[in-house]
Structure formats: C-alpha cells, structure tokens
Amino acid sequence: MTDADLAVTAVGAAADAINAHVPQLVADKFASKLFAQDPTLWGPAAESESAKRLSWVGLATSSRPLVDQITSLRSKFAEQGLDHVVLCGMGGSSLAPEVICATDDVPLTVLDSSQPDMVRAALDDRLEQTVVVVSSKSGSTVETDSQRRVYEQAFKDAGIDPTERIVVVTDPGSPLDKEARETGYTVFNADPDVGGRYSALTAFGLVPSGLAGADIGRLLDEAESVTVALSADDDANPALRLGAALGGTRPTRDKIVLIDAGTHAVGFGDWTEQLIAESTGKDGKGLLPVVVGDSPTGDRPAEGRRTSQAGDAGMRDESPRDQLADELWVRLVAPDDESQPTGDAVVNVGGSLGAAMLLWEAAVATAGRLIGINPFDQPDVESAKAAARELLGKGTGETAAPAYTDGAVEVRSAGPDFLGDSATVADALRALFAQLPDSGYLAVMAYVDRIADQSLADVRIPLARKLNRPVTFGFGPRFLHSTGQYHKGGPADGIFLQVTTAPTEDLPIPGREFTFGDFIASQAGGDAKVLADHGRPVLRLNMTDHEAGMAQLQQAIAEVCGA
Incomplete structure (x- = not known):
C-alpha cells in the first residue's frame, strides 16, 4: 500500500450496508456522475443548490x-x-x-x-x-x-x-x-x-x-492520486463503500463514533465532524458524529500506551462498553494499517490526509443520496445566525431572567419546561437527563475560551458513562458551523447543556456598537432560542464568576455521575 492509497474495510451491519447498496450505486453510475458534477443525483429539490456546489471534485487539479x-x-x-x-x-x-x-x-x-x-x-x-x-x-x-x-x-x-x-x-x-x-x-x-x-x-x-x-x-498530490479510484463505477470504490456504510445501515445506525485508532492525521475527527453533521442533519434525518479520541468512552490511554489495533474496535481493555444498537464505529487508522475491524458495526478507514479528505467528501455525498437529503445546504445554521442578530439588536443575549441562581451559576431552561422544583445545579442536570430518549444523545455546548478552558471537554467522559448514550462536546461559537445544524435539523432525540460565562474583561469591536461579550452572549441566546423553537430541551448554565462557576459545575457533574 502506498502512502496515498485508501482502505475501507467493514464488518457487521456496516458490511451488510455495503453489500446492499454499492451494487446499485455502481449500476446507477453514481461515482462517475458525481465527479462529472451531475446536480441531479440528490433529487429535484436539491438540484439548484448542488449545481453550484460540486467543483470540489476537481480541486486536486484546479x-x-x-x-x-x-x-x-x-x-x-x-x-x-x-x-x-x-x-x-x-x-x-x-x-x-x-x-x-x-x-x-x-x-x-x-x-x-x-x-x-x-x-x-x-x-x-x-x-x-x-x-x-x-x-x-x-x-x-x-x-x-x-x-x-x-x-x-x-x-x-x-x-x-x-x-x-x-x-x-x-x-x-x-x-x-x-x-x-x-x-x-x-x-x-x-x-x-x-x-x-x-x-x-x-x-x-x-x-x-x-x-x-x-x-x-x-x-x-495525495488527492489527485485517488481521484480515478473514487470516480470509478466499481464495487471496490472506497467512497461508495464508506458512503454506504455511513448512510445505508438498516435500521439506520445514525450515531457515527469516530475513533482515533492510529491515524497520522491530527484532529481529523473534528474536520470530519463538520462534514458529516452539517451535510446530513436536516429534514429530521441525519448522522451524528461523536468524536471520542481513542475509545468510545472517551478515555485517555495511560502514559505510553496505545489502543489495541485489532480485536477490540479501539477500546481499552480496562474501560469496555458494548456497542450501542444505533452506533456505527469508524476507526481512523494509519495508511498502512491492514488490521481487520471487529464488532457489530465497524469500519476501518485509512489513507493519507489529502486522499482521505477527498474520500470523506465523496462518501458523505454518497450517504446523502442514501439518506434522502441535500448534502450541500445548511438551513438551520442560517436560522441560528438570524436569531443571534435579533438578540444582538436588542442589546442582550438573554431572553428571560434565570429560573434560579445557585452560588455562581444562573440556571435557565429553554424549550419544554423540565426544571420542576429543582433548586441546585445538580438538580437541574438530573432534570435535563430525565428528558433523554432511549435512542438520544446529550450535546454539551460551551461558550467559553476554547484554549484556556480546554479541560472542560473532559466532562464528556463521566457523562457518557453515566448516561450510557453518546455525548458530544462543542465549543461555541465554533460548533454552530458544524454540529449546530444537526442539533436543530436532525432527528429530535437530543438534549442540550449550554455553558456560558462572564469574560474576565470584555473587548470592544472597532466600528461596532456591540462588544465581543455582547456578541457571544447573543450567539448563545440565539442558539438556545432556535433549539427551543424546535422543541429541544436546553439547560442553560451561566457562570457569573468564571472560576467559581466552573468549579461548581464540575462538582455538580461529579455528584450526578457518582464520580
């Protein structure tokens, strides 16, 4: 295998989906039509948008x-x-x-x-x-x-x-x-x-x-080296195989767990997350990418250890968790990794970075056809922007007084009223978690300093263990251009924990009447409003004192999760 070669191997429900759908995709000449920029591949409703969104297939040359x-x-x-x-x-x-x-x-x-x-x-x-x-x-x-x-x-x-x-x-x-x-x-x-x-x-x-x-x-060069293979109407086409695994399982495994199992592409899951979520999460359908690093539970490996390359689908021995019925595990492996996946629904995907980027773009376009959506629009990203602009015009990111304040944390809810007689942050978390459907997920959305508060992302681990359901974590406003589309346009089975905080010091924007603090508050408020308009339950926790509030939040999560 050369450095730019691609490999897509699958087992279980993922392999079944490949066997079920790839022959028809080949018969329909989907791959060659995609690389010929045929805008009709996703139906009449998508044609006007796809007609101006397909030049990516030739970028390796252009x-x-x-x-x-x-x-x-x-x-x-x-x-x-x-x-x-x-x-x-x-x-x-x-x-x-x-x-x-x-x-x-x-x-x-x-x-x-x-x-x-x-x-x-x-x-x-x-x-x-x-x-x-x-x-x-x-x-x-x-x-x-x-x-x-x-x-x-x-x-x-x-x-x-x-x-x-x-x-x-x-x-x-x-x-x-x-x-x-x-x-x-x-x-x-x-x-x-x-x-x-x-x-x-x-x-x-x-x-x-x-x-x-x-x-x-x-x-x-890497992308160009695989263009012929990805445009071929052939059962071995890696894009057709990966696209069928992503979008063609029956019943649909719509939680795509992205596991770093030795890929050389640093942070590739974050890029893939946007591609999958924003492309597919609409019309009440879609695929939710769950970026978990090196294991489905999100555990960090012990110093000097790597995850096993075969036999455990990327999980560490000391933290096993059975694959959930609606999860598809995608193991991101090194280009020369020839290990075979094992599990109920697992895909190994390997390749050099440029090749893998073109592969995933073609695969998600393929999955969009199988799911029955337009993979090139993002209507709910635009709705959240509009809601933020409306709140910014009013000079505030808040639409209501807090339901109550516990220490350094203001507690609010949006969407269905679920707080009941709760009186503490821990109570509010329990009330939110009680709204989680059997097939649902929790999204933690943190409008904080992505660099200084990076460790907050670790709350995903105890939460996933407690709920035994997929948990995603996104820094705002970054995730609004990614999973934010899926949250609002995808299946209505998510619950949402929004974390906001008072900045250490606000910062004016030259030539604008609003500050950065005003702006991010409006973005958080607009996000919550659109989620609520879609009937999603949202718990909003605002730290009136950053350091004290963050410590209080961590303590409440530990209490609820039994850590």
Whole structure:
C-alpha cells in the first residue's frame, strides 16, 4: 500500500450496508456522475443548490496554481521575520487548515471564537511577527469581520500597516472581496462553486496552511492520486463503500463514533465532524458524529500506551462498553494499517490526509443520496445566525431572567419546561437527563475560551458513562458551523447543556456598537432560542464568576455521575 492509497474495510451491519447498496450505486453510475458534477443525483429539490456546489471534485487539479503563489508569499513574509500565522475563520474556513497544519506539525493559531478572553489572548501573542489570514466565503461572517477589525486596530496602534500583514480569502465578488481590494490587502479568491465544508483543497484550506509551512503541494498530490479510484463505477470504490456504510445501515445506525485508532492525521475527527453533521442533519434525518479520541468512552490511554489495533474496535481493555444498537464505529487508522475491524458495526478507514479528505467528501455525498437529503445546504445554521442578530439588536443575549441562581451559576431552561422544583445545579442536570430518549444523545455546548478552558471537554467522559448514550462536546461559537445544524435539523432525540460565562474583561469591536461579550452572549441566546423553537430541551448554565462557576459545575457533574 502506498502512502496515498485508501482502505475501507467493514464488518457487521456496516458490511451488510455495503453489500446492499454499492451494487446499485455502481449500476446507477453514481461515482462517475458525481465527479462529472451531475446536480441531479440528490433529487429535484436539491438540484439548484448542488449545481453550484460540486467543483470540489476537481480541486486536486484546479487548485495547483495556488501552490506557487502561496509559496512565494510565504517567502516574502519570512524575509521580513513574519513567522506567526493567525487564521480568523469559522467552520470550514478554519477546521481544514487546523488539521492540515497539525498533521504537518507546523504552528498555526486558529481564532474561531468571539469569546473576549480568547480574542485578547490571540492579539497579545507576538503581534510584531504576525500575519493574519481572514477567511470568509460569504464575506459577511460577523465573527470573522469582528476579528479582522480588532487586528486592524492592533496593527495600527503598534505602528504597523495592516495591508502588509492581512491576507484575505473569500469568494469573488463578495462584500469582503470588494472592500479588501479597495483597502489594498492581498486577496485570494476561492472557487465559488464549493461549499465551506468541502473547501479543504481550495484557497480556504491551502492559503493559511501554506503560509504556516505545510506541504500543500503534497496534499494535492495525495488527492489527485485517488481521484480515478473514487470516480470509478466499481464495487471496490472506497467512497461508495464508506458512503454506504455511513448512510445505508438498516435500521439506520445514525450515531457515527469516530475513533482515533492510529491515524497520522491530527484532529481529523473534528474536520470530519463538520462534514458529516452539517451535510446530513436536516429534514429530521441525519448522522451524528461523536468524536471520542481513542475509545468510545472517551478515555485517555495511560502514559505510553496505545489502543489495541485489532480485536477490540479501539477500546481499552480496562474501560469496555458494548456497542450501542444505533452506533456505527469508524476507526481512523494509519495508511498502512491492514488490521481487520471487529464488532457489530465497524469500519476501518485509512489513507493519507489529502486522499482521505477527498474520500470523506465523496462518501458523505454518497450517504446523502442514501439518506434522502441535500448534502450541500445548511438551513438551520442560517436560522441560528438570524436569531443571534435579533438578540444582538436588542442589546442582550438573554431572553428571560434565570429560573434560579445557585452560588455562581444562573440556571435557565429553554424549550419544554423540565426544571420542576429543582433548586441546585445538580438538580437541574438530573432534570435535563430525565428528558433523554432511549435512542438520544446529550450535546454539551460551551461558550467559553476554547484554549484556556480546554479541560472542560473532559466532562464528556463521566457523562457518557453515566448516561450510557453518546455525548458530544462543542465549543461555541465554533460548533454552530458544524454540529449546530444537526442539533436543530436532525432527528429530535437530543438534549442540550449550554455553558456560558462572564469574560474576565470584555473587548470592544472597532466600528461596532456591540462588544465581543455582547456578541457571544447573543450567539448563545440565539442558539438556545432556535433549539427551543424546535422543541429541544436546553439547560442553560451561566457562570457569573468564571472560576467559581466552573468549579461548581464540575462538582455538580461529579455528584450526578457518582464520580
């Protein structure tokens, strides 16, 4: 097996789905039509959107001219001693570069938040050496515009010309494209016929990654080397096999547990999470990706240990859990891993990064056909943005007084009234968990500093053990461009725990009447409102004192989970 080769092997219900659906996909010439950019593959209702969203199939070739342009610009910056690259972008504009750079072990600072403390920390980090890439497909993303504004001001305050430090990536003709060119910024236009989550091999993925030092030429080589195999109408096509396993199990296994079983692609699950959730979670259908690291329970391996490569589907011996009836385990393995999966419904997926990105894009498009949805729109992402704008116009992220306050934590609910006579944070958690359907999941949504509060993500582990159901964790507003679509548009079997906090210090946005603190509060409030409008139960916990509130929350979770 060469480095760029792909491997998709499956057992159990996953293998049954492949055997059931791939022959028909081959007979329908789905793969060759997909790579010929046929917009009719997902039905009449999806045709107008898919007609302008399929250029990603040819990016391994069409993006080639970018390599020399980016390399030349990187050399220019290096000669000036500018070696710190900051990416301001959301969703697909940030997730792919994050994985590309981490896999190549080159530093990249990703600013994908409106949390004031996180934004301030980025501004205070090596400004004199900093190049900022501002990425927005629409050119009107409020988070990205706000981040650009504070960097422009910071550069000016430091006596630095922003036009020498800011690089813009956007679609041609967008508001940002016009403004950036008039201002004198360096501008890269991305292919407008590629959606954000499919944009890894466009300028959105390549510009920040290449400026940071990743080998973007090799990435395109890897994708190009598998294009023929992925476009072939053949039973061995890896994209058809993976797509059938994802979208074709009967009954549907709609919780896709992504397990790092030795893949060299660092953080690949986070990129895949957006691709799956935002593409499939709509019309009451969809696939929920559950990124768990190295085991289904989310346990960290002991120092120096790796998960077993065969015989346990990636679980550590000391923390076994039977596979749930609605879970499909996808083990992300190294390109040369030839171990066979074992379990009730397990898929092994291996390949180099560029090849794997194109594989998963084609596979999710295939799964969309089998599920019966349009994999290229994201209607509920837009609804959450609209709700946030409405609250921002009112000057607040809150729509109601707290039901009660316990210590440093304000307790609110949204959607169905479930708090009852609860009086503590632990009581509120128990009341929320009582709403969990047998086939449901818990989503923890934390509007906090993603870097400083990274350890909060560990609450997923005791919660998953307690509930014996899938538990996802997302930092806001990052997840709004990812699983946020599935939360609202997918099956109505989720319960939601929202965590917000008062920033250490708020941060104004130059030229805006609102602050970053106002903005993130509105995003959290808008998210909760749209979830509630969809009938989802939401527990909202706001920390009035960050340190004390976080400690209190951790203690309440430990109490409820019996830890």
